[in-house]
Amino acid sequence: MRNKKRGAVWAFVIGIIIAMAISYIKLPYFITKPGNASALEPIIQVDGGYDSKGSFSLTTVSIGRASLISYLAANFDKYAEILPMNQVKAPEESDEEYLNRQLKLMEGSQESALILAYHKAGKEVKSTFNGVYVNSLVKGMPASKSLKAGDRVFEVDGKTLKSAEEFVGYVGKKKEGEQVSITFERENKKRTVQLAIAKFPKSLAKGSDTKAGIGITLMTDREVSVKPDIKLNTEDIGGPSAGLMMSLEIYDQLTKEDFTKGYQIAGTGTIAETGEVGPIGGISQKIVAADKAGKQIFFAPSENGKKGSNYEEAVKTAKDIKTKMKIVPVDTFDDAVKYLEKLKQN
Template sequence: MKKNTKLVRAILIGIILAAVLNFIKLPFYITKPGMATELEPIIEVEGGYEEEGSFSLTTVGFGRANIFSYAIASVFPYHEILPLEDVVQEGESDDEYLDRQLHMMESSQESAVALAYEKAGKKVDYLFRGIYVMQVVKDMPSEGKLKNGDRIFEVDGSEFKTAEEFIAYVGKKKKGDTIEITYERNGKKGKTEIVADTFPNDPKKVGIGISLVTDREIETDPDITLDTSNIGGPSAGLMMSLEIYNQLTKEDFTKGHQIAGTGTIDDNGKVGPIGGISQKIVAADKSGADIFLAPNQEGIETSNYREAVKTAKEIGTEMKIVPIDTFDDAIAYLEKLDVK
């Protein structure tokens, strides 16, 4: 009876210890292969055309490390351990980091919608709401005065609608000039004065030390509904633009294929690089994708495409890896694709 009691006690202590260790956060993040998610169920264009195949975004599993996840990542292939400072900005909490990723996703989503509608010859209008602060540069004038997520809507008493307008205005200032910023933080309005300064790595450039993204709402005809609230970061831009364009046009560009991919997209259709390409190749292969569209970065030695090809060979996938520089490149490839 005593032996049983000791055994039960040891098991309980083990369970409690494991639970405690599970909640202890280490100064690292862990990334690993995520999943491929079909976009048609989460993007709906009113009266849009159906497709035989699919376009899918790919994700990377991501989270703060604990003792167990760190140990697993040390052993399993295509798991990566990243120091905290390589992921979050100094003083940024996990929640603030996630909030920044969601803002980046919203910006990428807006670019994908605008590009797809314009390419399809459909109506797009913009409602501008100001500028979001995405990052405050350490040791620059905005440090301690502005925070990630602040929405700037007035500069020196004038309304600014886009990040480009703000950058052009501040770029004309001289070192020592004072700029009055009106912003919104957590639903409350605030004002601050910031003295422009030169950047340490570029003495000819004057600024206040923030990176920005335009806060805008896109109005379209036909209407579009997107359920991307649980997706962070800008890396789904290319695939979202292709899914939206496919629903807007009569021709089915999937040709019955399961097409995965990744890459940022801007309003001009340029595809940009992303992180975790190897992990996304693994995820797409596990999902059964036939084709993977990868950022080519104009063929540079360290491009996402080259890494994707290397990973595809390592895992022995039959999935075709296709280099993409622009939205038009992707459409040109899909137009020539044979029906499955």
């Protein structure tokens, strides 16, 4: 009897250990899934801003470190994606450093949205530009041989930079093998290097918005002041992909016309202060998130009609999930505004 009881106890203990291993032991992967579609009005509040009958919403992708059970589940979920760690985080980057990088990207996107929306609405906006700085580098890519984190990049092919988004937009149009001239400052000394556009490693290229580049991420350092005042509660939101929708929400609150026309509108895309909309990752997952939240219209980056664009992927996903949500292609902030101006009142 004692042996049977002892065997039962050991079986129970082993079962607990296996259950803990399945649930808590982390694998070298991240799992991304459809996140949420969150209305921006509670997050962005312009002092004395106008109300709207509809809403603008940002869309998110849920991301977490893979456990054995979540890894297995993701293999059976069409809209879950398994990403190697080096596709999400830079080599030797801690979780805290990764989070800080994402928050910095949001900060830059937020500033671009502010400058653009206030300028378009004819309101007072002042921006003090302090430079564009190297945030991280991809090991083995061209930039890693010449640049370092902390370098101030101020020219690309002789073109003076005003934001990180401007750099990404310019370099993103280059093809593999083309040369690009980068002028930067390190320790008060200016240097210029010629770098070739190269393909990203397969682990980074999979699911990425850009397949080739020089292997660099940049941060814009600037100070923005506006009138009327604005409150932005974006401390818990990371990444640059909410830029387009933030600019539309700010613009809508600054102008008397209700640009929502009573519709529930979601979307995604980076935004440059000059108005260009850039591609993002996880577009399919964001379409699923917006559909589940009951959104009626979704703005997707068209990438100037590029094959395999965010817009094309969004349309494909929309058909797959049989949503009634209207997918609208945009290349600029003005494209979105013009669409909204022609929209009939809901």
